[in-house]
Amino acid sequence: MEAGLGAIVDRSLSELGRVAGDEDGLMPMGRRLPPMEGPAEATRPDWVQADPQRIDRALRRALLREGGGWCVVDASRSIGPAPTRYVLDGKAWVCWRDDDGHPHLAPNSCPHMGAELHCAKVEGGELVCPWHGLKLGKKGRGTWQPVPCHDDGVLVWARILEGETPTDAPIMAPRPKTFLEGTIRMTGRCDAQDIVANRLDPWHGVHYHPHSFARLRLLEASDDVLTVRVAYKVVGPVCVEVDCTFHSPQRRAIVMTIVRGDGAGSVVETHATPVRPGETAMVEATLASSDREGFHHALRIERMVRPFVEKRAKRLWQEDLEYAERRYALRHGDAS
Numbered sequence: 001m002e003a004g005l006g007a008i009v010d011r012s013l014s015e016l017g018r019v020a021g022d023e024d025g026l027m028p029m030g031r032r033l034p035p036m037e038g039p040a041e042a043t044r045p046d047w048v049q050a051d052p053q054r055i056d057r058a059l060r061r062a063l064l065r066e067g068g069g070w071c072v073v074d075a076s077r078s079i080g081p082a083p084t085r086y087v088l089d090g091k092a093w094v095c096w097r098d099d100d101g102h103p104h105l106a107p108n109s110c111p112h113m114g115a116e117l118h119c120a121k122v123e124g125g126e127l128v129c130p131w132h133g134l135k136l137g138k139k140g141r142g143t144w145q146p147v148p149c150h151d152d153g154v155l156v157w158a159r160i161l162e163g164e165t166p167t168d169a170p171i172m173a174p175r176p177k178t179f180l181e182g183t184i185r186m187t188g189r190c191d192a193q194d195i196v197a198n199r200l201d202p203w204h205g206v207h208y209h210p211h212s213f214a215r216l217r218l219l220e221a222s223d224d225v226l227t228v229r230v231a232y233k234v235v236g237p238v239c240v241e242v243d244c245t246f247h248s249p250q251r252r253a254i255v256m257t258i259v260r261g262d263g264a265g266s267v268v269e270t271h272a273t274p275v276r277p278g279e280t281a282m283v284e285a286t287l288a289s290s291d292r293e294g295f296h297h298a299l300r301i302e303r304m305v306r307p308f309v310e311k312r313a314k315r316l317w318q319e320d321l322e323y324a325e326r327r328y329a330l331r332h333g334d335a336s
Ligand code: FES
Pocket: 110, 111, 112, 113, 114, 115, 129, 130, 131, 132, 133, 134
């Protein structure tokens, strides 16, 4: 699956030369956006170009993909030795890291008398129940068993979802070799499919997020990969234009990959994790990469740059969660 979609993205990259024209077809950073050129159908207003049927079709295909039973718990950075409580797929869990740095996720209820384990101390990488001191670790005890966990260096995943053919590891899209990372986690009153549907609708971008996007043009749309040319705002009227693809490597994720222009190779992974019926966590990792000379300096001060990356992503998702929640409400006849 991963290799297949990787090939599609690679093909999109090579075909962009044909679709987008020469290198000058993209507006580089720092210039004011010139008037839109191109065929008449490409310059129609976004609301005319938007294709709800295509969005529905692409969503249906995305939801049929394998999931492997995995969902993203949180950013790797957010999970340390101290136990933390999560609600995932309608159950309460405790998550912590052992002394070797491996994350673990297990039921948040002690197998003795049910004490909540996110209040536990940790000794030698094991939880010590706050009520009677039972030690609980990666080997489990009776019916209390940790579930498979995976740390990919950016995100921590857990295999907890039933009804899917389990895979040994999460199904992921390719990532850049070096990147500057920022990850956000927000929850909304919606289902996972509403998060995915939002990312499969490129047409809302300019009018719904006017602070961030100046122009968007769909270059190519198959049911599996969307290729768009987007001008996003850097500062004030200064924009940069890039070509990017959107594809779904698995049923709860959409990945945007910049395939041409500034930051080519960068990806934004948007993951939808079921919390409970009608509530979903959106975890989005921005992995910015660049061949610009200054990028290596930026990597050295990643901790200082990260808050800006995350602030921008949060602003967009505050709005996109409203979109997802509205979609969910409409589906449930509760759109008053
Ligand atoms: S409830 Fe945990 S040891 Fe008793």
